[in-house]
Amino acid sequence: MxxxxxxxxxxxxxxxxxxxxxxxxxxxxxxxxxxxxxxxxxxxxxxxxxxxxxxxxxGFYSFLHIERAGRYRVLFSDNITDRMAGNSELLDRFCNSLWLERGKTSEDGLALVDTTSCTGMCDQGPAMLVNGWAIPQLTPARVDEVAELIRSHTPVEDWPAALFQIEDNIHRSDMLLDASLEPGAAIRAAATSGPLATLEAIQCSNLRGRGGAGFATGLKWQSCRNATGDMHYVVCNADEGEPGTFKDRVLLTRYADLVFEGMTVCAFVIGARKGFLYLRGEYRHLLAPLQEVLARRRSDGLLGNDICGQPGFEFDIDIHLGAGAYICGEESALIESLEGRRGIPRNRPPYPVTHGYLQQPTTVNNVETFCAAALIALRGGEWYAGIGTGKSTGTKVLSVSGDCVRPGIYEYPFGVTVRQVLEDCGAQRTQAVQISGPSGTCIDATEFERRIAFEDLPTAGAFMVFDESRDIFEVASNFVHFFAHESCGFCTPCRVGTTLLRNVIDKLHKGKGSQHDLNQIFKLSRLLQSASHCGLGHTACNPLLDTIKRFRPAYERRLESLEFEPAFDLDGALERARAMTGRDDAGAHLRTDE
Amino acid sequence: MTAEGKTASFQLDGATVPFEPGQTVIQAALAAGHYIPHLCYHPEFKPHGSCRVCTVEVDGRTVASCTLQAQDGMEVLSQSDRLRKEHQTLVQMLFVEGNHFCPSCEQSGNCRLQAVAYDLDIMSAELDHLFPNRPVDASHPEILLEFNRCILCELCVRASAEVDGKNVFALSGRGITKHLIVNAESGRLADTDIAVTDKAMEVCPVGVILRKGVGFRVPIGERRFDRQPISAQAREDAPRRPTTGNEDST
Structure with a gap:
């Protein structure tokens, strides 16, 4: 110890x-x-x-190890986009080169190699994390280089900086990404018009939360402002865990001032003196740069006491780093985590606006929401309301990845068609697009005229493209595994249901499925949707239901019989015995397929 | 009471159920003798809504009745065909998640999981078993921990923290690997300060926390749920003040 x-x-x-x-x-x-x-x-x-x-x-967080984990912890990002870019072969190559078994710490305590959920590098995958530091664009050469650095016991801080170079890949910008805001401008504008007029501007802009749910930001701020408490808090949700999403990574890399500006405006409106940025553990590399921005803003009088010369306006921001738990993107689980607990979603009501951090009124908003709020404080609500569609004002920053020529960041006014985005990113022969990640919607080629907007296809930003060469079953299978791994385990339907779904999918994957298994999927999905404690459970079956509806043949050709096939695999049950005896010859196998 | 001085009430499957301010739907229902299946709810503790077995339908929404505040005029369904199927599947999930062998379990007849399953006419698990590997902890001279039967209701966690003031139990892990742990560096119950008189000893709804040497003092066939189905004992679970294990055993 x-x-x-x-x-x-x-x-x-x-x-x-x-x-x-x-x-x-x-x-x-x-x-x-x-x-x-x-x-x-x-x-x-x-x-x-x-x-x-x-x-x-x-024991709750994936990046904390209570079992011996080795001097180097190497986690390969395992989103479907990493898979499509060949992460499995790279992982095998890496394990072979270091004589390691995946998931097991080496005998000499040198390294542990495993997979982890999407690390937010889908535009430059496959990616890995080494002791928490992101390395994108893996190739056989780069993987060999990492293996050699580990073999030579080189401390990670001495590794070549080129390994850790992360690109922003902004391919289309609009009013948010084009904004060049002088630090403090939005705060001064808010201070000049006062908290109530600023709140009115936010309300009049019809800004809705960018985390996916689309709750009206003005209403949230107003409820929080009106709630009584000893302290009010502002929390920025930068726990961008939805597979396929990486726009917050870029916003925090290039537009950190805008994010903090929005948080400070919010503090001014709701009367908060303390704020937190909950940064996902996968973005460990952003911690020091963000802290520098905070320090600069403090010395410029944009944080601290009497901000922008406003007597009594006091506000500061702490950064809290997550440790590998998708569920902490749910706002009440995020607050539990901020309080130093297991990230379990709370029973609601009461909602965070009245009983949030330490049971005090708390406004939790997405990174992009705060950026938009800063711009609204500066330029007014009517200006903002004029962009986008009736129920979805403003712009949306999309994280485009998968089968396209130019993966990266694209900002559009709300209302853009899926087809337009596909054209802009250079996608061809597109079979399907997963909108808003596994918890969102999977659409097929007949639906590409649909629009990105709360009225049609709401999204937190992920836009994963699959061309005609892809097996949609593999996509769904990846997402089902994701939810089983990320379920917090609090409620029965999600804890057990996501694992049972994973087992059914694995059975289908082996070509052992039957109609009975498809019926089980429907039965479990209905239960997850109706009885789960939070949104993770409610949406965990979306990828299955969407793809069975649209790509049924991808499932049916995996069915062995139309009636029933047992899940128990007699030959599979001998696997442990084979591992123990080091045998894998024909005599160590049972023929069960005749 | 409502503003007009009338007793506030809601409808549960067509029956009128009165309630006191602050009561949840399940608390009011049980107090009035109406049974809603449940496992992680206990009359002496604040409900937390994890097992979901008490799921009901209100205005088309499905919610856990143990965390749902009762409201005047509310219409609650707990016995529709759909809900009954959901209750069954939830209980079946708890069976396949652990390793439950009722015929050889010393809690048979006193076990709530078994009683709720009988009451819901569950004849088989239907789902594929997960067969987890959960070693028992027999380190303590007077107490056995049989983790194979744990349904993660957290009642022992709550009882030990809130009544005993000891924090002997907690949960660790996540998702399907979530599991009960004890408050000791060795991970052994013998190295905690648990006592047989603790409240935590008497709240386990299944057969995880067992006092050694007394398992068959009451023969199978004469136990609580052998005598009467759990649904006929609703009032036993009506809300009451916490009593300590100590008081009960003396």
């Missing part, structure tokens, strides 16, 4: 606050690459909280 003094220093840096538990665990892990039992005991004692609670939190 880390020495008592090392751990004490970490805890002291966070003033011994139990709300910082996730941050403390993340830093404590950097000492040895994992969190040994004695480390958890020591932290529990220092934080004066039950050890079991500390272990419970450590």
């Amino acid at each position: 880390g020495t008592h003094a090392e751990l004490e220093a970490i805890v002291d840096r966070y003033s011994g606050e139990s709300t910082a538990l996730l941050q403390i665990l993340r830093e404590a892990q950097e000492i040895e690459g994992w969190l040994p039992p004695a480390t958890l005991t020591c932290l529990a004692r220092l934080l004066e909280m039950p050890r079991a609670r500390v272990e419970g939190v450590a």
Whole structure:
């Protein structure tokens, strides 16, 4: 374990606050690459909280290891776009070159290689994370280079910077990405017109949340402003976990001032003095640059006391780094995580606007929403309302990936057709587009005239393109695995249902399916949609239902019989025995297919 | 009471159920003798809505009745064909998630999972079993932890924290790997400060937390749910103040 003094220093840096538990665990892990039992005991004692609670939190997040994990933790991003770009072959090559078995820490404690959910590099995949640092554009040569650096025990901080180079890939910009805002301009505009007039501008703009749900931002701010509490909080949701989405990565890389500006305007309107940016762990590389921006804004008088010379306007922002949990993109789970707990969605009502962080009124908005809010504060609500469609004002930043010539960031006024986006990104012979990620909608070629807008195809930004060479079943299978891995496990239907769905899909994948299995999918999906605790469960079956409806032959050719096939695989049951004896010859197999 | 001084009430499957301010639908229903199937709800603890077995329908929306605040005039359905099927599937999910062998389980007849399943006419698991590997913890001289039967209701977690003030239990892992842990670096119950008189010892709805040496003191056939189906014992689960394990055993 880390020495008592090392751990004490970490805890002291966070003033011994139990709300910082996730941050403390993340830093404590950097000492040895994992969190040994004695480390958890020591932290529990220092934080004066039950050890079991500390272990419970450590066990929840994918990037925290409570089993020995090796000096180098290498996680290959496993989104469908990484798959399409050949991540499986690269992973095998990497494991072979280091003599490693996937998912198992090497005997000498050197490395652990595994997969992880989409890391937000779909425009430059396949990608990996090494000790939390993103490496995009993997090729056999780059994978060999990483393997060699690990073999030579080179510390990650000494690796060539070229490995970690991440491109922004902005291919179409509109009013948001074209905005060149002088830092402080939106805050000064808000201060001049006052909080109520600024709120009115947000309301009049009809701005809706960009995280996907599309809740009216003005109404959210107003409810939060009117809620009584000791403190009000602003939270920026930068836990961009939806597979296929990476626009927040670019916004935070290139437009950080605009994001913080929007948060500060929000603080001014709702009367908050404290804000948090919840940054997904996969974007660890953005932490230091973002902290520099915050420091600059503090020294420029745009954060801190008497902001922009407004007496009594006090506001500052902390960055909280996540640790690999898609569910923390759900706002109440995000707040639980901010408080240093397992990221379990809360029972609602009450909603965060009245009972959020530490049960105080809290406004949680998406990164892009704050950017838009800053522009509205500066240029007015009517200007904004004039862009887009009736129910979807403004623009939407799309993350385009998959089978196209120019994957990357595209900003359009709402109302753009899918066909237009496909043309602009150079997609050809397109079979299907997954709008808004696995929890969104999969559409086929007959629907490309549909529009990106809350009235038709609402989206949080993901736009994954699949051409005619792709097997849509593989796409659905990838998404089903994703949901099973990311279910928080709180409620029965989602915890068990997503795993049962995964098992059915794996059975179909092996060509062992039957009509009975398709019926099971429908039955489980109905239950997930109706009885789950939160949106993850409600949407977890979307990829299956959408693709069965539109691409039924992709499933039917995997059915062995139309009646029933047992899930139990007699030969598969011998796998452990084969692994133990090191045999894989014909005599170690049963013929079950005759 | 409503503003007019009338007792507030809602409709549950056509029956009128009165309620007191602050009560949830399941609390009011059980107090009035109307049974809604449930597992993670316990009359002495704040409901948290994880098992979803108490799912009901209100105005076309499906919600957990244990976390749903009762409102005057509300129309609640708990027994439609659709809901009954959902209740069955949820209970079947809990069966296939763990390793449950009722005929050899010492909690048979006292087990709520078994009782709810009988009550819902569940004859088989229907779903494919997951057969998880969950070693038992027999380290404690007086208590056995049989994790194979855990349905993750968190009642022991809540009882130990809220009544016993000990935090012996917690949950770790995520998704299907979520599991119960104990408050000890060794991971062994023997190294915690649990006592047989703790509240946490008596709230397990299934057969995870077992006192050694007393398992068959009451013979199978004469146990609580052998005598009467669980649905006929609704009032037993009406809300009441928390009692400590200590008080009950003396």
